[in-house]
Amino acid sequence: MVRQRPEIMLLSLLLHVAEGDRLIQLPDTRFSIPGKLRKRGPGFAVSVLCAVALSLMGSAVGNATPVVSSSGPEAKTRTLKGGALLTKPAYAGYKRKPTVQTRMEDDLDLGFSPVAQGDRHRVIRQGTELSWNGQGRSLSWIAGSSDGNPTQIRYGLTDTDLMQQMGVELLNTDDAQIQPVRWFSDPESQPLNLPVVWSQGRRYLDITPLAEEMGWQLRESGQILEVTSPGATVEEIEQEEEPWGDRIVLDLNGTPLFTVTSSPIEPTPQDEDPNPDGVQDSGPPALPLQEFVITLDATITPELLNARAIAKENLTTATDGASPGNKTIALTLGQTGFAGLMETSGDRTTLRFQIPQMWRPRVWTDRNPNRLIIDIQPDVVTERNILWASGVRWRQQLIEVADSRFPVVWLELNHRNASNTVLKPITANPGLPGIAELSQIADRLGANAAINGGFFNRNNQLPLGAIREDGRWLSSPILNRGAIAWNDAGSAIIGRLSLEETLTTAQGEALPILFLNSGYVKAGISRYTPEWGETYTTLIDNEMIVVVEGGKVTQHLQGEKAGESTFAIPKTGFLLTLRSFASALPKLPIGTSVLINRVTVPSYFDVYPHILGAGPVLLNNNWIVLDPEAEQFNQNFIEGKASRSAIGQTEDGRLVIAIAHHRTNGPGPTLTEMAQIMQQLGSVNALNLDGGGSTTLFLGGQLLEHPPRIIPRIHNGLGIFLQSE
Structure with missing residues (x-):
């Protein structure tokens, strides 16, 4: 072979000289987070030399790209000591592809990431504001074409803005390249399918088909996309009592944009203590309320206002809230027993309802005639099954457990088989102290989806559990609590985890280190490295x-009051903190050499570069394995009812991240109920994450089904990054 192909001999010599007889492995660039530069080592020089040699010889060599071999053995699972399930990925080999010539400007186009494997759209312009019939809205839009032709412009808006600011409903789909929607249309007789376009890590929907169907006129003006649409009016209001709740129907002349918002209503002193004399009432406790608001870019016809409007002084207390000087229509929800009002001001019409915070009314549209329909009931949930991107499916459904029904929202992550799906632990700040809203953390790091992670101390904003990223311990596990570990090849395990460190001195003294980079406090020695x-x-x-630099003790320092003494962490060493353990100080004299030995328990956790801890473990091999004593949780924590978030692993290796805020008639699930929910979602192994007020699930710029209250701030979470393949 070498004699017949001399270029192979030259290639072999080049590799031998540049790499010193080391095995060369093709770099896997699929798992680099957007925005982070990759270091170029000797392999890069080899690539340059090889390219020059092959160019001179005129040889054509196929690209070696890592793919999952279709002929390799099936993925295997086995139960390991400690109860964790180890899933081994199917064999990954290399498959040759023909070289594809691309234009230089395509290679340099950083504005588009074809995550969904759709047609390549060239983004030509983008902006930050939409003007709808003169009404401004802050949102992101792009303009582009499939071939860069400026005469064939198509416009895209993020799916989040379409839902939240225009009232577009996303419908179920198994095609990541096409998003069917409902917006004053009939999905069966008149489907609206919008192409999916990815730009700078954000999911846009091509609204050109929608604009053509609705007769919109689009025009750019700098950063503003101006949309002109026929005006809309509300011509009639119909109220219907259904067996399941109340329905309100607005008959419309036109197709207006509409937004849906909600905010909690603070209880009055009477609401907080309805029985000040101490006499127990036999009725159910009052439900916390929200103000549910629907705003339309439409006016009410004078005829309807004259027929239905009432004076503000005649409104009941429950509907009080109308703006002074506006004509108001009172709405009574006979079946559910709540009240609302409807008023117009300028070119906008607003509907307001006071309903329980846990309710999620469905607001949707129909056509022939154009109608806006509002369904208000205790247990409504908009069911979804959307392949949002390659490797990410968005699901929503009512899940029944015993005699309760839970609205559950979850994402299914095909981490093993989707090469564009990368999972990383994420934190509020580059340094470990600090908390922030999950959406802010995800936006800062460029994550497309995320869920809240482990526990933390709200007072000092420090982590209380395992966080490991790319093999670096940002925070060690505590109390043998549950954790999930994974690698970039798609393998993951769930189980209880401990980290054991021992410091050994040159004099043979062995001192246990209780925690590494942790906010958890206990008498003994803890260690803090530059990762903190x-x-x-x-x-x-x-x-x-005790300051350790270059493997030697260099200083002894004295702290004073908690939170008032700050010490620099050496870049080439670490700090040891002795808490109520002064007797260890004489064993660490200045100048003595020290060595750190570390093991994970179980040991197989150590081979995984990424770990996120919380607890307790919910499921193992499809069995509910709640054990509060093993993870040092109290029984009240197990039995309490609250918002919950969890991560699970299916039998075929997919990951499930799910939240459940409440049951349809009361508070959230217990941990046992959450374990049963995860079973119904297909999980065979599952881990509880930090719940309660921290429970948040983020996707594409929005929090999914979050209750109307202050958005919580968290310390850490799991981020999902989608990259071009």
Whole structure:
């Protein structure tokens, strides 16, 4: 072979010289987070030399791209000691592809990421504002074409903005390249299918088919996309009592944009204590309420206003809230027993309802005639089954457990088989202290989806559990609690985890280190490395600080009050904090050499570069395995009812991240009920994440089905990054 093909001999020599007889492995560029530069080592020089040699010889060599071999063995699973399920990915080999010539400007186009494997659209312009018949809205839009032809422009809006600011309903789909929608249309007789376009990591829908169907006129004006549409009016209001609740129907002349918002109603003193004399009422407790608001870019006809409007002084207390000077129509929800009002101001009409916070009314549209329909009932949930991107499916459904029904929202992640799906632990700040809203964390890091992660101390904003990223321990596990570990090849395990560190001195002293980079406090020694940040601030009074640099003890320092003493963490070492353990200080004299030994328990966790801890473990091999004592949770925590979030693993290796805020007639699930919910979602292994007020699920710029209250701030979570393949 070498004699017949001399270029192979030259290629072999080049590789031998550049790499020193080391095995060369093709770099896998699929798993780099957007925005992070990759370091170029000797392999890059080899690539350059090879390219020059092959160019001179005129040889054509196929590209070796990592793919999952269709002929390899099936993925295998086995139960390991400790109860965790180890899933091994199917054999991954290399498959040759023909070289594809691309234009230079396509290679340099950083504005588009074809995550959904759709046609390549060239983004020509983008903006940040939409003007709808003169009414401004802040949103992101793009303009582009499939071939860069400026005369064939198509416009895209993010699916989040279409839903939240225009009232477009996303319908179920198994095609990641096409998103069917409902917007004053009949999905069966008149489907509206909008192409999916990805730009700068965001999912846009091509609204050109919608604009053509509705007769919109589109025009750009700098950063503003101006849309001119025929005006719309509300011509009639119909109220219907259904067996399941109340329905309100607005008959429309036109197709207006509409937004749906909600905010909690603070209870009055009377609501907080309805029985001040201490006499127990036999009735159910009052439900916390929300103001549910629908705003339309439409006016009410004078005839309807004259026929239905009433004076503000005649409104009941429950419907009080109308703006002064506006004509108001009162709405009574006979079946559910709540009230609302409808008023017009300028070119907009607003509907307001006071309903329980846990209710999620469905607002949807129909055509022939154009109608806006509002369904208000206790257990409504908009069911979804959307292949949102290659490797990410968005699901919503009512899940029944015993005699309760839970609205559950979850994402199915095909982490093993979708090469564009990358999972990473994410934190609020580059340094470990700090909390932020999940959407802010995801936006800052460029995550397309995310869920809240492990526990943290709200006072000092420090982590209380395992966080490991790319093999670096940002925070160690505590109390043998549950964790999930995974790698970039798609393998993952769930189980209870501990980290054991021992510091050994040159004199043979062995000292146990309780925690690494942790906000959890216990008498003994803890260790803080540069992964914690540039500095460490004491967590209790009178901590003794031992500075270690270059493997030797260099300083002894004294902390004072908790939160008031800050010490620099050496870049080439670490700090040891001695909490109520002064007797260890004489064993660490200045100048002594020290060595750190570390093992994970179970040991197989250590081979996984990414770990996120919380607890307790919910499922193992499809069995509910709640054990509060093993993870040092109290029984009240197990039995309490609250919002829950969890991550699970299916038998075929997919990951499920799910949230459940409440049951249809009361508070959220217990941990046992959450384990049963995860079973119904197909999980055989599952881990509870930090729940309660931290429960949040983020997708494409929006929080999914979040209750109308202050958006919580969290310390860490799991981020899903979608990249071009």
